[in-house]
Amino acid sequence: MITVFLLLVVLVLLPWPWYVVASVAGMGVRPVLIGGGVLILYGAARWRLLLKPINIKLMLSFFAIYFVWLLPLTYYENPHWDVAKLLGFGVHASIAFILARIYLLATLDSSWRFYWPIVAVLFLFSSVASFYYAFGTLVADSQIENSTDFIHRALYGEGVFSDPEAAKGIRHTMAIVPVLLLGMVFHNYDSRRLFAILVSLSCVYLIFFSFSRSAWLALLLLAFPIARYLIASARDHFALAILSALAFVGGLVVWSVLFPEQFSWVLSIVGDRVSDDRSTSGRIGIVIYLLSSMSFIELLIGYNHFDYGSPHNLVLDALIQSGVLGALSGAFLLLYVGKIYLGGLYRTTFDSTAAAVFVAPALVRMVTAGSGMLHLAELTGLFIAMNLNWSASLRARLVKK
Numbered sequence: 001m002i003t004v005f006l007l008l009v010v011l012v013l014l015p016w017p018w019y020v021v022a023s024v025a026g027m028g029v030r031p032v033l034i035g036g037g038v039l040i041l042y043g044a045a046r047w048r049l050l051l052k053p054i055n056i057k058l059m060l061s062f063f064a065i066y067f068v069w070l071l072p073l074t075y076y077e078n079p080h081w082d083v084a085k086l087l088g089f090g091v092h093a094s095i096a097f098i099l100a101r102i103y104l105l106a107t108l109d110s111s112w113r114f115y116w117p118i119v120a121v122l123f124l125f126s127s128v129a130s131f132y133y134a135f136g137t138l139v140a141d142s143q144i145e146n147s148t149d150f151i152h153r154a155l156y157g158e159g160v161f162s163d164p165e166a167a168k169g170i171r172h173t174m175a176i177v178p179v180l181l182l183g184m185v186f187h188n189y190d191s192r193r194l195f196a197i198l199v200s201l202s203c204v205y206l207i208f209f210s211f212s213r214s215a216w217l218a219l220l221l222l223a224f225p226i227a228r229y230l231i232a233s234a235r236d237h238f239a240l241a242i243l244s245a246l247a248f249v250g251g252l253v254v255w256s257v258l259f260p261e262q263f264s265w266v267l268s269i270v271g272d273r274v275s276d277d278r279s280t281s282g283r284i285g286i287v288i289y290l291l292s293s294m295s296f297i298e299l300l301i302g303y304n305h306f307d308y309g310s311p312h313n314l315v316l317d318a319l320i321q322s323g324v325l326g327a328l329s330g331a332f333l334l335l336y337v338g339k340i341y342l343g344g345l346y347r348t349t350f351d352s353t354a355a356a357v358f359v360a361p362a363l364v365r366m367v368t369a370g371s372g373m374l375h376l377a378e379l380t381g382l383f384i385a386m387n388l389n390w391s392a393s394l395r396a397r398l399v400k401k
Contacts, residue, residue, distance in 0.1 A: 003106045004115050006042055010035040010099055011123045014180075014377060015130040017173045032376060036095035043098035050101045053390070065329040066090065068322050076304040080321040081371065092376045100383035104391035107188070116188050120181070120199055127177055131206055134174065138209065172369070175210035176361045176377040178203035179218045183358040183381055186226055218364040225344040225356035232348040287311045290320060300324055310371045317372030330372070337363050340385050351392060355385040 013032040043050045070086055072079040081089075106112055132138050182203045185196050207215045290311070294303055301323040310317055318330035341363050344356020358381040365378045374382070 002042075003102050004109070004112075004119070006035075006039055007099070007102050007106050008119050008122060010039055010095070011119065012126040014123075014380075015127040015174060015177045017170050017375070033091065033095070036091070036099075036376075039095055039098050039102070043101075050098060050105070055386075058386075061332070065333065068325045068329050069318065072302045072304075072322055076302065078304050080303055080310075080317060081373075085371065085373065089373055092374075093379055096376055096379035097383045099380050100387050101390070103184075103380075103384060104387055105394070108391065108395055112188075117192060117195055120185065120188075120195075123181055123184075124178075124199055124202055127174075127181065127206060128202070130174060130177075131209065134170075135209075171210060172212045172214050173375045173377065175207060175212035175215035176218065176365065176375070178206040179215055179222065179361045180358075180377045180381050182219070182222060183354070183360075183384070186357050187354050187384075214364050214368045215361075217368070218361040221341070221360040221364060222357050225341075225353045225360075228345060229348055229350070229353040233350070287313075287316060290316075298323065302326060312368055312370055312372065314366040314369075314372035314374075330366075334363075334366050337366065337382065351388045355388050358382070358385040 010032060013035045016031045066086075069081060073083055073086070106115070109115070128138070182200060185200050185203070189196050204219065207219050290303065293305075298304065299319075303320045311320075314334060315327055315330035318326035320326070322329070337359055340359045341356045344353045344359075347353075360381070362374055362378040362382040365374055366372065369375070369378075
């Protein structure tokens with residue numbers, strides 16, 4: 001019961017990523033960190049249950065990568081990732097690891113079928129509430145003519161997002177939360193199928209409304225392994241999925257007939273958003289500038305200047321931070337996550353598919369996130385994917401008992 005309660009508290013706080021305290025030790029405090037602190041204390045108290053067994057080699061690899069990223073703090077005044085950013089990443093990773101294990105542990109409880117709908121509804125409600133509080137609306141003004149206006153007038157301008165520059169990164173962080181919930185819905189799909197479909201549709205709407213292309217891409221990557229699994233391993237589920245898809249397409253047809261102007265408007269701004277290359281072209285310019293201005297020594301041990309931006313790519317950001325070793329560490333993480341995702345595409349077991357679904361947001365954000373850093377939602381999905389074998393071994397032991 002305590003694991004479900006802690007899981008619920010952290011998940012309800014997760015969709016609220018803005019700071020409630022300006023700074024503690026140079027790091028802003030988000031609501032989820034309050035619940036996360038309790039989670040870490042609980043993990044320390046129940047370490048035999050939550051922290052064992054651990055893949056020692058993999059964890060040592062992660063610690064080595066983190067050390068490589070921390071190293072420039074000892075010899076540079078202006079490292080790409082400062083102490084606050086790296087400390088925040090370490091705290092988020094710790095919370096995400098324990099949260100992932102608590103979630104998987106809760107799913108093994110005999111009462112989880114009762115608890116899961118409660119957890120999902122409250123998680124979804126908190127996500128909807130955070131979107132409404134941040135954006136001031138959940139329905140866009142159809143007078144807006146393009147995607148830029150949609151973001152800066154419909155999403156930014158009220159409440160938390162009155163400052164567009166401060167809001168940009170937070171919006172993408174919020175948009176990944178419904179993707180994580182979609183992964184949990186798939187992982188618990190057999191519990192209540194109609195309920196799963198309704199929650200999924202709500203998540204898809206939030207993802208669309210966020211106008212975050214990272215979240216859209218994560219949703220697309222999430223769909224591929226699920227579709228392959230349904231086709232290959234669960235034909236009864238696949239039939240239901242086909243009926244749901246037909247109903248969705250039918251709904252779009254009815255919408256286009258009854259409200260043609262509104263339907264055309266949605267297609268127009270979505271197309272405009274997909275084709276908008278202003279931010280991506282700017283990142284290419286940053287990469288070219290950085291690589292051309294870095295000296296040989298800086299390529300080896302990292303960049304030490306104020307006048308640069310972020311390539312929004314883990315490998316390149318790690319190169320700026322720690323030179324060649326940083327780039328190799330980022331490439332290792334990217335390949336590791338990519339391997340998990342591809343495994344879900346080629347193997348049609350439920351656990352491998354679930355792993356690919358959970359890891360999709362991390363894969364996307366490694367090549368799109370500002371500063372190349374993963375946030376709590378992506379890290380939680382990644383650690384759930386990494387620990388599915390741990391969960392399976394616990395389940396096998398419980399069956400034997």
